[in-house]
Amino acid sequence: MAVYTDINEIDLKAFLAQYEAGELLSYKGIAEGVENSNFLLHTSKFPLILTLYEKRVEKSDLPFFLGLMHHLSERGLNCPLPLPRKDGELLGELSGRPAALISFLEGMWLRKPEAQHCREVGAALAKMHIAGEGFELTRPNALSLEGWQVLWAKSEARADEVEEGLEAEIGAELDFLSIHWPKDLPAGVIHADLFPDNVFFLGDTLSGLIDFYFACNDLLVYDLSICLNSWCFEKDGAYNITKGKAMIEGYQSVRPLSAAEIEALPILCRGSALRFFLTRLYDWLTTPAGALVVKKDPLEYLKKLRFHRAVTNASEYGLIA
Numbered sequence: 001m002a003v004y005t006d007i008n009e010i011d012l013k014a015f016l017a018q019y020e021a022g023e024l025l026s027y028k029g030i031a032e033g034v035e036n037s038n039f040l041l042h043t044s045k046f047p048l049i050l051t052l053y054e055k056r057v058e059k060s061d062l063p064f065f066l067g068l069m070h071h072l073s074e075r076g077l078n079c080p081l082p083l084p085r086k087d088g089e090l091l092g093e094l095s096g097r098p099a100a101l102i103s104f105l106e107g108m109w110l111r112k113p114e115a116q117h118c119r120e121v122g123a124a125l126a127k128m129h130i131a132g133e134g135f136e137l138t139r140p141n142a143l144s145l146e147g148w149q150v151l152w153a154k155s156e157a158r159a160d161e162v163e164e165g166l167e168a169e170i171g172a173e174l175d176f177l178s179i180h181w182p183k184d185l186p187a188g189v190i191h192a193d194l195f196p197d198n199v200f201f202l203g204d205t206l207s208g209l210i211d212f213y214f215a216c217n218d219l220l221v222y223d224l225s226i227c228l229n230s231w232c233f234e235k236d237g238a239y240n241i242t243k244g245k246a247m248i249e250g251y252q253s254v255r256p257l258s259a260a261e262i263e264a265l266p267i268l269c270r271g272s273a274l275r276f277f278l279t280r281l282y283d284w285l286t287t288p289a290g291a292l293v294v295k296k297d298p299l300e301y302l303k304k305l306r307f308h309r310a311v312t313n314a315s316e317y318g319l320i321a
């Protein structure tokens with residue numbers, strides 16, 4: 001369960017008094033998520049999500065994340081809207097952590113997404129990329145090549161505890177990606193973590209995107225590679241080409257990919273598989289036993305990385321030329 005920082009009713013009521021949010025009726029910690037502490041609040045006015053930002057979120061990045069949600073929502077994307085305080089600030093502090101209130105989005109995330117849902121996610125991702133145009137703040141991707149090296153340096157010495165031979169394999173992968181990583185592809189604001197648990201559906205209709213706390217400026221098609229990794233593999237580790245095809249078609253129905261973006265897809269998929277492998281590996285090795293959070297399996301992403309390494313052409317993802 002992701003509640004790293006506890007809150008008490010007295011502090012919460014004082015925090016809420018800084019907003020036009022009505023009277024507190026109830027609050028409870030939300031079990032899902034691994035990054036931040038989240039609470040669902042009911043007030044006399046409306047339901048709200050309270051987020052306390054934890055270790056991987058830099059306070060200086062919060063204006064980017066909160067401002068982006070505002071920007072996207074103004075451009076018609078269904079995503080949470082940060083509630084301003086009475087003094088106009090979007091960010092406050094609670095229990096010693098930076099904290100914000102955001103609107104509650106109706107819907108549920110899908111435990112077993114099908115191809116039709118992947119198609120909708122592809123289209124929503126492309127819409128987000130277009131809606132992100134004109135956002136005035138920028139944030140480099142802290143979890144790209146350089147960030148991977150930093151994470152790896154902290155985990156490398158113990159990597160073979162997780163699987164024999166990992167130290168050599170991942171070292172070689174990082175070397176390969178740093179030489180071959182594409183440049184000069186269309187770039188803009190990307191979500192960078194659009195996993196199934198960050199997409200809400202009402203029935204079979206996509207109702208909104210949440211969790212913009214890894215959003216940054218990077219290659220747009222890298223975001224698509226993250227979605228292919230997180231939506232289009234089955235539990236047994238097999239890539240589902242029907243889902244991949246639907247996801248890519250959905251994306252291209254809104255924003256067609258260039259030939260250079262298509263060509264770069266296999267290497268971008270390797271990079272995004274490595275990115276989630278590395279954060280999971282670091283957490284696996286450093287999260288204390290008994291912490292109230294479910295650790296995610298790094299080996300799931302190692303298997304995906306190995307799959308992409310064997311891909312020679314983007315058509316293997318279901319892309320029809």
Ligand SMILES: Nc1ncnc2c1ncn2[C@@H]1O[C@H](COP(=O)(O)OP(=O)(O)OP(=O)(O)O)[C@@H](O)[C@H]1O
Pocket residue numbers: 002030032033034035036037038049080102103104105106193197198210211213
């Ligand atoms: N705006 C919202 N409306 C409704 N529910 C929300 C909203 N924001 C968050 N939640 C709930 O809180 C849970 C955790 O939120 P979120 O994914 O932002 O947390 P996180 O710790 O950043 O997670 P992650 O592991 O995906 O990075 C969601 O699965 C959802 O149940």
Ligand SMILES: N[C@@H](CCO)C(=O)O
Pocket residue numbers: 034035193195276279280296
């Ligand atoms: N979506 C990420 C967790 C948040 O970074 C993962 O599944 O590893």
